[in-house]
Amino acid sequence: MRLFNFALIFGAAVLATEVPLGDDGEDEAPRENTYFNQKMVPPMQRLSADTWEQDRLASKWLMVKHFNPWCSHCIAFAPTFQTLYEFYYTSTPAGSGNENAKFTEFYDFRFGELDCTVYGDECSKHNVTTYPTTILYKDGETFKTFHGSKKNIAELSVEIEAALESTKPGTRPAKLDLPAPGDASTPGGPKVDVSSPSKDSTKTKEAAKADPSADAKADADAKAKAAAIAPYRAPPRKSKPQPTPNINGTSVPLSAETFQAKVTLTQEPWFIKFYAPWCHHCQAMAPHWEQMAKDMKGRLHVGEVNCDVESRLCKDVRLRGYPTILFFKGGERVEYDGLRGLGDFIQYADKAIDIASGVPDVDAASFKTLEAKEEVIFVYFYDHATTTEDFTALERLPLSLIGRAKLVKTQDPKLFEQYKITTWPRLIVSREGRPTYYTPLTPREMRDTHQVLTWMKSVWLPIVPELTASNAREIMDGKIVVLGILNRDDPDKFLKAQREMKSAANEWMDKQINAFQRERQDLRDAKQTRIEEAEDRGDQRALRAAKSIRINMDKADHKEVAFAWVDGIFWQRWIRTTYGIDVKDGDRVIINDEDNRQYWDQTITGNPINPSRTGILETILSVTASPPKIKSKLTISSIEKVFFDIRVTFSEHPYLSMGCILGVLFGLVSWYRGRMRRIRGGHFRLEENAREYKSPLLFRTNINGKAD
Numbered sequence: 001m002r003l004f005n006f007a008l009i010f011g012a013a014v015l016a017t018e019v020p021l022g023d024d025g026e027d028e029a030p031r032e033n034t035y036f037n038q039k040m041v042p043p044m045q046r047l048s049a050d051t052w053e054q055d056r057l058a059s060k061w062l063m064v065k066h067f068n069p070w071c072s073h074c075i076a077f078a079p080t081f082q083t084l085y086e087f088y089y090t091s092t093p094a095g096s097g098n099e100n101a102k103f104t105e106f107y108d109f110r111f112g113e114l115d116c117t118v119y120g121d122e123c124s125k126h127n128v129t130t131y132p133t134t135i136l137y138k139d140g141e142t143f144k145t146f147h148g149s150k151k152n153i154a155e156l157s158v159e160i161e162a163a164l165e166s167t168k169p170g171t172r173p174a175k176l177d178l179p180a181p182g183d184a185s186t187p188g189g190p191k192v193d194v195s196s197p198s199k200d201s202t203k204t205k206e207a208a209k210a211d212p213s214a215d216a217k218a219d220a221d222a223k224a225k226a227a228a229i230a231p232y233r234a235p236p237r238k239s240k241p242q243p244t245p246n247i248n249g250t251s252v253p254l255s256a257e258t259f260q261a262k263v264t265l266t267q268e269p270w271f272i273k274f275y276a277p278w279c280h281h282c283q284a285m286a287p288h289w290e291q292m293a294k295d296m297k298g299r300l301h302v303g304e305v306n307c308d309v310e311s312r313l314c315k316d317v318r319l320r321g322y323p324t325i326l327f328f329k330g331g332e333r334v335e336y337d338g339l340r341g342l343g344d345f346i347q348y349a350d351k352a353i354d355i356a357s358g359v360p361d362v363d364a365a366s367f368k369t370l371e372a373k374e375e376v377i378f379v380y381f382y383d384h385a386t387t388t389e390d391f392t393a394l395e396r397l398p399l400s401l402i403g404r405a406k407l408v409k410t411q412d413p414k415l416f417e418q419y420k421i422t423t424w425p426r427l428i429v430s431r432e433g434r435p436t437y438y439t440p441l442t443p444r445e446m447r448d449t450h451q452v453l454t455w456m457k458s459v460w461l462p463i464v465p466e467l468t469a470s471n472a473r474e475i476m477d478g479k480i481v482v483l484g485i486l487n488r489d490d491p492d493k494f495l496k497a498q499r500e501m502k503s504a505a506n507e508w509m510d511k512q513i514n515a516f517q518r519e520r521q522d523l524r525d526a527k528q529t530r531i532e533e534a535e536d537r538g539d540q541r542a543l544r545a546a547k548s549i550r551i552n553m554d555k556a557d558h559k560e561v562a563f564a565w566v567d568g569i570f571w572q573r574w575i576r577t578t579y580g581i582d583v584k585d586g587d588r589v590i591i592n593d594e595d596n597r598q599y600w601d602q603t604i605t606g607n608p609i610n611p612s613r614t615g616i617l618e619t620i621l622s623v624t625a626s627p628p629k630i631k632s633k634l635t636i637s638s639i640e641k642v643f644f645d646i647r648v649t650f651s652e653h654p655y656l657s658m659g660c661i662l663g664v665l666f667g668l669v670s671w672y673r674g675r676m677r678r679i680r681g682g683h684f685r686l687e688e689n690a691r692e693y694k695s696p697l698l699f700r701t702n703i704n705g706k707a708d
Contacts, residue, residue: 059109397449
């Protein structure tokens with residue numbers, strides 16, 4: 001995902017007009033009235049940071065529940081506090097002398113609730129450190145604080161009755177018929193003494209001593225009634241009405257001005273193509289694009305930009321060619337790199353609409369249902385302490401997962417237990433039920449979108465994906481791939497072959513994990529042995545060297561073995577020309593090493609590799625041995641292999657290759673110069689010209705005719 005340059009320019013304007021979290025500028029959705037003792041009870045007052053100062057001084061007494069709507073303890077406590085509110089709101093002051101006297105006005109006592117996920121700063125000011133926390137305020141100041149969800153109605157009533165009695169002495173009864181959480185009326189059961197806190201606690205202790213099981217039974221009954229009540233969720237807030245996208249079912253031409261107004265400065269998703277009228281690929285794609293726009297009528301905005309006209313806009317987008325297709329949501333974007341058929345566009349657009357709606361929250365039941373439909377699911381685990389910054393970083397991820405995988409979040413304790421999650425936030429990927437954990441745990445690493453996406457790209461393929469034109473490079477490059485060549489025409493045989501390949505893939509992954517752990521443990525043991533040996537000798541220098549040894553946890557030096565399958569009928573020609581296999585002869589498995597342009601299609605006994613778990617695993621062990629125990633075959637000709645090896649050598653060792661070439665060239669030049677000298681007679685020959693070069697001083701002739 002990348003941000004536009006011009007999106008950054010208008011970022012300040014967007015932030016300036018942004019509405020605070022939880023306050024979208026609209027009134028809350030109306031909530032229904034409830035009834036207690038056949039009397040109507042209005043919804044409990046919702047407090048906010050904006051109105052807190054006036055709300056806390058609006059009455060003498062104010063009892064406020066500080067909560068997180070997704071906290072399990074808050075969900076369990078919600079029926080207790082709601083029933084407590086309904087009970088007191090509909091009660092008639094005993095000593096008021098007026099049967100129609102209203103409780104709220106007579107005692108100047110009100111109830112309210114404050115959502116700490118929306119107004120976290122305000123909750124912090126009130127020293128709220130756990131959820132739920134119930135605080136009784138007197139004249140705007142904290143009077144009494146109740147922590148946790150285990151407080152029952154009787155315990156809370158003791159403090160409320162004491163506050164009411166102090167406000168209007170003599171108006172409160174000595175005993176009350178208190179309802180259970182979730183009741184819609186006052187029961188005719190035993191009365192509770194609420195005359196004083198100490199007296200109530202004493203009676204409670206005495207009752208527990210008289211019947212030890214009574215307290216446990218009461219707690220069990222309260223939990224059973226609370227469980228029967230629908231789990232509490234924050235009531236939905238009224239959002240601004242969104243216009244229907246793509247009303248006319250057409251691809252909208254966009255200019256620089258309209259692009260900014262409709263795409264960059266909004267949060268509406270757009271599917272946009274950037275093209276040039278003279279581009280042949282653009283012309284061939286145009287009918288499919290127009291039909292896709294019709295199919296997305298009322299569902300997704302579809303647009304197009306003519307780069308011959310809007311050259312500046314296309315330059316800012318940094319296009320690499322025509323056509324380029326991008327999916328936008330606000331200032332974020334992701335490039336579509338799939339095929340350009342109508343079905344491919346529609347399939348991608350459908351998934352984009354789903355993912356662009358946000359990261360859904362799931363529980364154990366809905367996650368199980370999702371697993372049955374999705375092969376790859378990224379799961380973000382969080383708790384009540386997860387911050388706004390964490391969720392903001394999470395919301396940047398979905399666009400890059402369109403067409404790849406599903407991203408969800410959860411705080412369901414059942415899923416915590418299932419995946420053994422003990423720290424939050426945490427990220428895993430579940431591929432067909434097999435979890436892989438994102439190892440970095442620090443807040444900074446969890447919020448590093450680039451780092452998280454890099455990890456996601458390494459694990460977002462299914463365990464045994466289908467090889468297609470769009471993902472072939474991603475599957476084949478840099479790996480040894482066990483490729484099943486299967487025929488879909490026989491469904492039973494096809495499903496059986498898939499099961500065998502998945503079984504082999506899972507077993508191989510387990511073996512690799514165990515082997516890696518053993519190798520890591522061996523390195524740790526070797527390091528510890530060196531440390532102990534240095535300590536025994538008292539050699540401080542060797543001890544420091546041993547302690548400085550770092551255990552290599554990187555698996556980059558191990559070539560990864562991946563699994564995939566390909567439709568042998570659809571890719572029949574490519575399979576025949578590359579591997580010499582015809583799927584009509586039956587399902588086959590080949591092991592391909594694309595980096596070296598070689599493959600294996602036989603077991604160690606010389607038989608074809610069939611899609612069976614045992615045969616695949618035995619052959620992999622023979623192929624990955626060093627050196628391989630089975631001779632490989634080439635996917636290219638011998639001559640092509642020579643040039644391929646030269647190219648690989650140059651790419652892997654450029655400086656060494658350049659040095660060798662320069663050395664060879666220097667030797668050739670020296671040899672050529674020497675040969676040319678000999679051919680042209682340019683060598684100095686002393687024996688033939690000695691007499692011409694003798695010096696008169698050395699070779700003088702005396703008078704007797706003798707030479708000196």
